[in-house]
Amino acid sequence: MDLQTAAQINSFLAAFVLLTAFGMLAQKRIYSLIHLFAWQGFFLSINTAIVAYVAGKHHLYISSVLTLSLKVIALPYILHILVVKLKIRKEVETMVNIPTTMLIGIALVIFSYYLTAPVTELSRLITRSTIAVALATVMIGLLMMITRKKAVTQIIGFLAMENGLFFAATSATYGMPLVVELGVALDVLIAAFIFGIFFFHIHTTFDSLDVEQMTRLKEGD
Amino acid sequence: MITLSFYSAAAASLLAAVSGMLAANSGIAEQSILPIGLPDLPFHLRLDALSGFFMTVIGLLSFFVSIYSVGYVKGFIGSRPVTRLIVFYCIFIAGMFMVALADDALFFLVSWEVMAAASYFLVMFEDEKTANRRAAFLYMVVAHVGAIAILLSFGVMAGLSAGFENFSGFTFDAMRQAEFPVRWATAAFLLAFFGFAAKAGAIPLHVWLPDAHPVAPSNISALMSGVMLKTAIYGMLRVTFDLISSFPWWWGAIVLTIGLLSAVMGVLYALMQHDLKRLLAYSSVENIGIILTGIGLAMIFVSFNLPVMAALAMTAALYHTLNHAMFKGLLFMGAGAVLHATHKRDMDEMGGLIHRMPWTAALFLIGCISISALPPFNGFVSEWLTFQAFLLSPSLPNQIMKLFMPMAAALLALTAALVAVAFVKVFGVTFLGHNRSGDISHVHEVDRHMRAGMIMSAVACLALGILPSLFIGWTDILIEQMAGARLSTSASAGGWLWLTPIAPERASYSGFMVFAGILAVYGIVYAILHVNPGKIRRGAIWDCGFEKLTNRMQYNSVSFSMPIRRIFGFLFFIKEDVQITKAPHPVFPVKLHYYLRIRDRFWFWLYMPVSKAAFWVSRKVGRLQQGRIQVYLIYSFLTIIVLLLVKSL
Numbered sequence: 001m002d003l004q005t006a007a008q009i010n011s012f013l014a015a016f017v018l019l020t021a022f023g024m025l026a027q028k029r030i031y032s033l034i035h036l037f038a039w040q041g042f043f044l045s046i047n048t049a050i051v052a053y054v055a056g057k058h059h060l061y062i063s064s065v066l067t068l069s070l071k072v073i074a075l076p077y078i079l080h081i082l083v084v085k086l087k088i089r090k091e092v093e094t095m096v097n098i099p100t101t102m103l104i105g106i107a108l109v110i111f112s113y114y115l116t117a118p119v120t121e122l123s124r125l126i127t128r129s130t131i132a133v134a135l136a137t138v139m140i141g142l143l144m145m146i147t148r149k150k151a152v153t154q155i156i157g158f159l160a161m162e163n164g165l166f167f168a169a170t171s172a173t174y175g176m177p178l179v180v181e182l183g184v185a186l187d188v189l190i191a192a193f194i195f196g197i198f199f200f201h202i203h204t205t206f207d208s209l210d211v212e213q214m215t216r217l218k219e220g221d
Numbered sequence: 222m223i224t225l226s227f228y229s230a231a232a233a234s235l236l237a238a239v240s241g242m243l244a245a246n247s248g249i250a251e252q253s254i255l256p257i258g259l260p261d262l263p264f265h266l267r268l269d270a271l272s273g274f275f276m277t278v279i280g281l282l283s284f285f286v287s288i289y290s291v292g293y294v295k296g297f298i299g300s301r302p303v304t305r306l307i308v309f310y311c312i313f314i315a316g317m318f319m320v321a322l323a324d325d326a327l328f329f330l331v332s333w334e335v336m337a338a339a340s341y342f343l344v345m346f347e348d349e350k351t352a353n354r355r356a357a358f359l360y361m362v363v364a365h366v367g368a369i370a371i372l373l374s375f376g377v378m379a380g381l382s383a384g385f386e387n388f389s390g391f392t393f394d395a396m397r398q399a400e401f402p403v404r405w406a407t408a409a410f411l412l413a414f415f416g417f418a419a420k421a422g423a424i425p426l427h428v429w430l431p432d433a434h435p436v437a438p439s440n441i442s443a444l445m446s447g448v449m450l451k452t453a454i455y456g457m458l459r460v461t462f463d464l465i466s467s468f469p470w471w472w473g474a475i476v477l478t479i480g481l482l483s484a485v486m487g488v489l490y491a492l493m494q495h496d497l498k499r500l501l502a503y504s505s506v507e508n509i510g511i512i513l514t515g516i517g518l519a520m521i522f523v524s525f526n527l528p529v530m531a532a533l534a535m536t537a538a539l540y541h542t543l544n545h546a547m548f549k550g551l552l553f554m555g556a557g558a559v560l561h562a563t564h565k566r567d568m569d570e571m572g573g574l575i576h577r578m579p580w581t582a583a584l585f586l587i588g589c590i591s592i593s594a595l596p597p598f599n600g601f602v603s604e605w606l607t608f609q610a611f612l613l614s615p616s617l618p619n620q621i622m623k624l625f626m627p628m629a630a631a632l633l634a635l636t637a638a639l640v641a642v643a644f645v646k647v648f649g650v651t652f653l654g655h656n657r658s659g660d661i662s663h664v665h666e667v668d669r670h671m672r673a674g675m676i677m678s679a680v681a682c683l684a685l686g687i688l689p690s691l692f693i694g695w696t697d698i699l700i701e702q703m704a705g706a707r708l709s710t711s712a713s714a715g716g717w718l719w720l721t722p723i724a725p726e727r728a729s730y731s732g733f734m735v736f737a738g739i740l741a742v743y744g745i746v747y748a749i750l751h752v753n754p755g756k757i758r759r760g761a762i763w764d765c766g767f768e769k770l771t772n773r774m775q776y777n778s779v780s781f782s783m784p785i786r787r788i789f790g791f792l793f794f795i796k797e798d799v800q801i802t803k804a805p806h807p808v809f810p811v812k813l814h815y816y817l818r819i820r821d822r823f824w825f826w827l828y829m830p831v832s833k834a835a836f837w838v839s840r841k842v843g844r845l846q847q848g849r850i851q852v853y854l855i856y857s858f859l860t861i862i863v864l865l866l867v868k869s870l
Contacts, residue, residue: 095851111862115869142861146854154850 006054007126010171013047014130017167018109021140024160025105028092030083030152034076037156040163041071051127051170059178060170066185067166075159075192082152082196086203093149101147105140112136119172127171134171137164151202155195162188223298224291226307230314231287237318238280244273248698252324259327265392267324270699271463275321275455278543279448281681282550283314286447289554289674290440292667296561297438306346306438313339313444320452325392326375330368333452337364337420340449343441344433356432363429367419371456374412378464381405396464406465410472413460421453423513424483425823427506431490434502435566439557442498446505447550451542454512461520462703470524470619477517481629484510484636489792492643492785493819495778496566497556500647501549504592507636508545511607512538514633518610519704521622528706530613533722535704537606539696544599544685548591551678555585558667558675559651568650569777570658577664582652584675589644591682594637597736599685602720604637605730609722639785646781655772687732689720779817786819794820 020040027033045067052060082088094101112135120128141161145154166184169176176184244251250269257264268276290310297303316336323329341364344357375391382399383390390396401409415426422430434442457476461468487507494500515538522531558581559574560566575582591598594605611633614626666672685692690709697709711723721729750757764770786795795818802812847853 111865115865118869139858142854142858146851146858148851 003054003126006050007129009050010047010127011129013043013050014133014167014171016043017047017137017163018133021137021160021164022102022105024156025101025140025144026098028098030088030092031080033092033153033156034079034083037079037160038072038076040160041067041075044163044167045072047167048170048175051174054126055174057174059181060175062178063166063170063175063181066181070185070189071159071163074189078192078196079152079156082199086152086199088150088152092153094147095149096147101143104143105136108139108143109133109136112139123172125171125174127174130171131168134164134168137161137167140164151195151199155192158191158195159188223294223303223307226311227287227291227294230290230311231284234280234283234287234314236280238277238284240268241273241276241278241280241321242695244268245270245277245699246273246695248702262325262327262388262391264328264331265324265394266322266328267393268322270696270702271455271458272321274539274696274699275451275542276318278451278546279314279317279321281543282447282546282678283317283444285550285674285678285681286440286443286554287314287674288677289443289557289671292670292672292674293438293440293554293557293561295668301347305342306441309339309342310441310444313343313441313449317448317452321455324394326372326379326396327391329393329456330372330375333368333371333456336449336452337361337368340437340441340445343445344437346438346441347436350436352432353436356429356436360429360433363419363426367416367426370412370416370419372416374409374416374460377405377409377412378460381409393459393464397466401465403469406468407472410461410465410468414457414476417453417456417460418479419453420456421450421509421513422483422506423479423509424486424506425827427483427487428821428824428828430506431494431499431502431821434505434553435496435498439498439553439560442502443550443553443557446502446553447546450505450509451546454509454516454538454542457516458703461516462523468520468524470521470622473517473520473522473524474622474625475517476513476520477629480510480513480515480517481632482510483507484514485632485639486510486792488636488639488643489785489789490821492639492646492782493793495568497559497568497571497647497651498553498566500568500643501552501556504552504640504643505545505549507640508541508549508592511604511633511636512541512545514538514629515541515603515607515610518607518614521617522610523704525618527616528704529708529711529723530610530616531704532700532706532708533606533613534610535700536693536696536708537603537610539699540599540606540685540689540692541603543692544591544603544682547678547681547685548588548598548600551584551588551675551682552592554671554675554678555581555588558671559585561667561671562664563661565658568647569779571651571656572654572772572775573652573656573661574664575652577661578652578666580666580672581675584672584679585652586648587679587682589648591686593641593644595641596730597683597686597732597739599682602686602689602730602732604633606722607633609728612728613723642782642785646778650776650778650781654775657772657775657777683736687736689730689732690718693720792822794822794825796820 017040020036020043023036024033024040027036045064048060048064048067052058052064096104109132113132116132116135119131123131138161141157141159141164144157144160148154148157162184169181175181248270250267252265252267255264255266294303294306297306313336316332316339319332320329320336323332341357341361344360345353347353348357375396378396378399378401379388379390381390381401382395390399419426434446437445461472484507487503487505487510491500491503491507494503515534518534519531519538522528522534558578559571562578562581563571563574565571587598591600594600594603608630611626611630614630615623617623617626694709697707701707708722711721718733719729719731721727762770786793796816797818798814798816800814800816801810802814804811845856
């Protein structure tokens with residue numbers, strides 16, 4: 001596989017990552033949301049493997065496998081169980097309606113391209129064109145956390161953001177050192193567990209997973 | 222348990238005092254580095270003449286107070302646990318010694334905070350009363366604002382001496398060797414002065430002091446007032462004379478002004494009090510003012526390169542530092558004895574205690590005479606030396622200073638007179654006359670430990686009063702290091718008996734001769750009165766023709782200070798109200814209530830606006846707290862976007 005093809009495949013996968021990100025923004029059903037998240041992890045993992053092959057960085061294979069096992073299998077499974085156990089049947093509730101969110105998302109993508117333009121010019125890596133997509137994924141993840149009401153959708157936003165960060169690391173510098181990568185992976189796993197425990201507590205305390213309920217915790221004036 | 226711990230504290234304090242005395246006398250600096258502290262930032266220790274002097278002050282009074290505490294703390298047994306008191310007492314004393322010994326900014330601040338925290342818990346000792354908790358909190362706040370200023374000051378000096386990018390400038394040695402540009406030195410000095418003045422209780426940063434000192438147990442008040450305030454003086458001297466070491470004259474003028482303000486205002490506030498310990502606390506403000514006045518004068522003289530005069534002023538300041546520790550310690554211990562015996566702090570409920578507590582009364586009287594600056598006790602010598610320094614100020618080469626100095630001296634004289642009024646009031650209302658609250662048969666003299674502690678400080682007051690030449694000889698090297706000249710050559714020109722600050726023909730004083738004279742006069746009068754016992758007879762008080770004089774008709778503390786209150790009323794926030802309960806006949810009312818409340822104006826001028834502003838700002842900032850996760854996320858999201866935008870532009 002020559003560099004040109006690799007770069008094209010890379011861009012192609014990046015497009016899919018971004019597509020899934022937008023898909024998550026638009027998706028109203030919680031099961032589909034989890035599936036989309038798993039797909040995003042899958043594209044990410046393949047992309048990492050390709051970068052590892054092209055750049056000859058063997059530790060990226062480990063990252064790729066980690067991503068595959070954690071973000072495609074483990075985390076969606078945990079989320080799935082959570083959803084079943086907490087009996088979340090409702091659709092995703094949003095604060096801002098979906099078309100507006102999509103428009104903001106598009107604006108964010110443009111903004112990321114504008115931001116990363118100087119970086120792309122300096123970089124000599126084959127993955128340089130995808131830095132903007134990675135940054136956009138991070139921002140869309142954050143946007144998702146802001147615009148969703150339910151705690152489960154917020155954690156998916158958080159995990160999507162983490163995907164974006166990982167993607168950015170791979171495309172900007174061919175990945176972080178393995179130690180960092182492992183640490184981040186572990187952090188994400190633990191964060192997911194902690195979130196899970198929190199959900200149960202929030203659920204039992206407020207009888208709902210609506211984070212709006214938490215305004216009741218605010219100190220009075 | 223109590224006896225053992227306080228005896229060991231006493232022994233340790235005495236050892237520290239002796240080592241301090243030797244160090245101050247020899248003037249040789251000994252340094253060592255402790256291998257503890259943070260990695261790469263070990264604790265540096267240094268015992269030189271200046272820290273030796275303050276070690277002596279702290280050690281001596283801690284020794285006296287520890288002996289006193291054996292008896293005093295036993296009074297708490299049965300009513301509250303005392304372990305806390307003992308533990309924090311020892312940590313507090315250790316903290317003060319560590320402050321004096323520290324030779325780097327880190328260790329200094331650590332010790333400073335240890336001292337502040339320990340004293341906070343001591344002030345909180347009787348924590349079931351709201352007033353005590355409030356006082357302790359206020360103390361903590363002021364102490365920390367001060368500590369931040371000190372930290373910033375050290376930061377400026379450390380940064381300038383070794384560059385802001387590394388830490389090697391944090392030792393005092395590095396700061397000593399560095400030359401500071403005037404502007405930065407001024408910033409460092411002002412910050413340090415502010416920080417230390419907050420601890421010393423100089424006006425207008427004194428508000429915590431009259432609240433915190435009265436509520437602490439009396440042995441703690443004695444230490445806080447006697448020596449903890451002195452650590453702030455030590456800090457000022459260390460930063461100004463040792464670390465910065467060359468300064469313009471107007472720094473001295475600032476110190477002098479604050480000192481005079483504290484002295485005059487402090488004593489006026491003291492006069493208005495009727496709580497015994499609160500009065501003593503305000504009097505500490507006044508004495509800190511006198512010490513600062515001496516230091517300010519010394520700074521002015523040093524900056525105009527007049528070493529002998531600087532030496533005189535510095536000696537006066539240091540002498541007063543030691544004296545104040547002794548007599549204020551004695552007075553607080555005496556107040557503690559009164560509190561211990563009567564369980565009251567309000568002077569208007571006391572009176573006639575001299576009959577029940579003759580020892581305490583006599584020792585308290587010695588303290589009152591000393592603090593009122595009357596010969597032959599020690600207060601006189603130091604204030605007299607301060608005046609001598611003032612009288613030499615016409616030779617200053619600065620016109621403003623020449624104009625200002627006589628006024629300053631007059632203010633100091635006014636202070637001295639008002640102090641005498643205040644302490645005539647204290648002694649008279651508390652110990653003389655008849656008791657105002659009825660039965661005092663349960664009041665008893667204090668035990669031998671408390672008496673021993675007070676006797677030792679009284680003896681120290683007397684010794685420092687009649688043998689000033691010894692003190693001057695002892696601090697000679699220290700004064701030379703700080704002011705650049707020795708005082709002993711001129712001061713003891715007339716032999717050890719006479720103290721002649723500049724020249725014998727100018728002014729001289731012999732405490733010993735005065736003491737001998739007073740003893741002789743006392744002996745003669747006693748002999749005349751008692752040689753023929755029949756001449757003395759006791760009779761009823763002449764009641765001016767009225768009948769039924771009661772004890773409550775005596776002069777009390779409020780009526781005694783009334784003339785002063787009328788004259789200086791504009792300085793206080795006074796609320797006065799008389800309520801008459803009407804009776805059928807208007808000439809004979811049933812009841813008459815007199816209500817008087819006097820408050821510090823500084824509280825309204827300086828502190829209320831600050832606290833109101835703080836509340837206002839926090840209410841505004843509190844609106845950011847929405848309680849909704851999404852809003853918080855938007856905050857971070859927008860921050861990221863804005864930061865990225867700013868970076869990319």
